[in-house]
Amino acid sequence: MWNFNPPPRAGGLLIAILIAVTSLAIAAFSSSSNTPHNHNPNHTHSLLTPLLSTTAQILLPNTPEFNLLLAHRWSSNPLNTPPKPSLIVIPTTESDVAQTIRHANAHNLPFLATTGGHGTTTRLSTFPRNDGGVLIYLRNLTKFELAPDGQTAVLGGGLLTGEVVRALWRAGKQTTTGICSCVSFVGPALGGGHGFLQGRFGLVADQVLGGRVVLGDGEVVDLLDTDREDLFWGLRGAGHNFGVVSQLTVRVYDVVEEKREWAYEVFTFTGERLEEVYKVAEGIVETQTADMMHWSVWAMDVDVDPDKPVILFTVVYNGPMADCQKYTHALHAASPAAYLSGVTEYPNLPMLLGADVDGPNCKPTGTAMVRAADVVDYDIDALRNWYDIFSDTVATEKGLAKSICLLEGYSVQAVQAVPAASTAFPHRRQRLLLAPFIQYDVGNSTLDAIAERWGDAMETAAFGGSERRTYVNYAHGHESLQALYGYEPWRLQKLQALKRKYDPENRFRFYAPIV
Template identity: 45%
Template sequence: MSLLISSSIRLVAIAFSLIHFSCAYPNITKELGPLLSPGAAIVFPGSPEFLIATDRDNEEDPPTFSVIVEVATESDVQETVRYANSNDIPFLATTGLHGGTITLGNLQQGINIYMRKMNSTTIAADGRSATFGGGILGLEVRDALWAAGKQTVTGACECVSLLGPLLGGGHGYLQGFYGLISDNLISARVVLATGDVISVSATQNSDLFWALQGAGHNFGIVTEVTSRIYDVPSTNWAYIQYIFTHDKVEALFNLINTWTANGTRDMPVEFINKNVFARIPGIDANNAVIVFNIFYQGVDAVPSEYTAPLLAIGPVVAAANATDYPGLTIIDATTINDTVCTQHDAVNMMFPLSVRSYNTQAQVAAFDSYNAFTADARFLNSAVLFEGYSTQAVKAVPGSSTAFAYREDNFLITPVVSYLVNSSLDSHATAFGENLREALHNASGSAEMHAYVNYAHGEETLQELYGYEAWRLARLETLKTKYDPEGHFDFYSPIPQSN
């Protein structure tokens, strides 16, 4: 019934949007259409294509669109931006529709520049780089490279774009070997707010190249990137997936702290630890559980120095096997067919916090808080994510060399508050997420809260998203003034212009 009601509300909103559009922008087909390539399309509310292109992962305070321009070429993007500017219409480029920050809700009745048709992959003759279209998904990048015996860093969810995570840094399974997604950027083509296009690299418009690597949502529309790619060293990834009951939280996080010497010792570059607080009623009908994953590259089985102490703690479910790199998302439940990619009419608030080590007692308290909150069945699908990718190549990049500020952190903790669209629950859900993140931050021992911009909820400060160094923020504000003086790209965690 909730799904039916929320879908009906959405259809009513679309109807009003169509009325508004017909009055405000009556000539887009006549005026913009002839300027677009044959592969482009203008899509209006009421069509299945419109619903697909606006079906967001997080429906809390989403942007609204009066029309979609499905672009197929860089020129299409340029012409659409120029049309929008000449008619004073706000616009937003989208691909995977997973940007969840509520600042996107500041865009109302705009043009959605939908990038999905720009999803090409071209591998260079020397096999050391590849060029990707600006609308490509991480899944498409992974599979195209894998077929050629290559790989590069992408996000850990198949339905997320390559470019969205890259512009905010971009964590991924392979970052310990190769750095963040953005660390592998060689060059980009960027359509600016004027509709002009420029090439960006370490030698061309190098100031913008710096900004794209961590704060890139603020400066333009990236239509193409060339990134480093690598030979696949071994097809094998061993994994374990153990599930523990609620009374094991302290022992598990104590063990992680032992392995990492409380965040002062790097785990092997081949090692990834991803854990989740989740509700799985088939395992425990009354309490949440902890899903504990280890992925280990290049071996047939996860080394016993990790599995033995975990088995001694006593999982209620213990699975172990080996897969290949494309198989990791199956174990992680982040494939294109999993709930994270298929749910509709849902709110998925995220409250990210990057830390150097885990405070065990804080994790116990967080579990208890999560357990109580999700006893309310409306929030049953909420979770707390603990992402522990290896970090060697991330930390090897000088902190001042890109706009990504938080290279020294080891773990990414993210409460995810999920429920069917129901605005009466928003304030309660937000309070839970904010309070849980604040408690975890206070226990971290850091005066600074580090929030991963790609998971941002929207109330974070500039410092929390982009770094606390005065020079870093001043540089970003100067670049914002240079490349987007009128604030056309102010919808995703915006950076202000300099005074």
């Protein structure tokens, strides 16, 4: 059962900022398409309680647990006010979810389902505040069943990524997941899902073989039904639009002894070395194997440069350090200002990156705005322009000095081996995910407009001259449907047809909506 203890605060390592917003995702989102009626939460509580299992919980606004849960992870983007429902339901069964949805519909109440609470899209601000909204908190849906043949696992919709990784590892298994331990497993999968193992196995969504989904009218459907193949397609890439996932069945893989170790290297360079560093990075993109991935982070480090952001360039390799260094000799030769390295096992990688459940990236933040640009290659001129915009503002607006920029280079061999038309995920050709991540203290409203303009400028610079494409789990809220879901006309036509079929009342519209 979920308890109401928030994760302890922890100091970050040098590389703790590396994946501050990886897999920013919410398990599922939904709402009535009509204006909700004002209602008495106590009355709703009395009506809904008899419909739920005896272990389900309903939290009212006057309870300490209610406010603690809402503060547990939500960021405070001024354009994305955290959802403030008038009631929180914590189901323990799939039936609890279905009954809550049916009750909400019968009383014209919007509902929103979540697990990890990492969403930062401004679309979340459209969820009604203090006006009848029902939050469905899925954390107690923690089913974990490994099939007797060891090739698949059934995972509950409330499991967090770290829980899945550790449970599989204890059984000698693994699969592609998101990177942050405190993010839900299901949330990233609904938008595709990038992760350490995607070069070998594909995206998180590519591991999904089936599942059970509660639709917007409360009907529970099985994705293995032959007449649900269209929903199965849409769920893998645009799943936030169609239902609340109660469980998924996914492929899992043996952990072989020679692949237990992961080597990592972190190189720090000053900003004037940008062109040199990313010339090397261009070569890494072309040669990195399915077992290798690289990221870089731009962030202030006054010990290296008191005036401008530094470049932290990290390589992670599933194998021994000697093999990793075959790909990083040019970075060593570039004489970095700082360097660290080590070897660990897969479940420990989030801890090294500050993304374990007790780490700095898994605690409530201040104000956070995320932008994202999915691109095929590094455009060094565009990177220089982006870096200069970032650096100039950090230097003049000290309140924004916590901000970072992420440049994520996952392996794509298995991702690109999946036929592009076989799922709703539209960005298989893109090899790099570039993301400005703007942070500043809560309540500093004087920076709101500055941060928004700054984000616009950095996002535009990051794209360079490339077509605008954005990973939906990093969506800011202003993107076009084409940027999120693909430019092929047939993709949007198919998604919108699915929307009319499975959610005609548009109840799922609070996260990167198709309509």
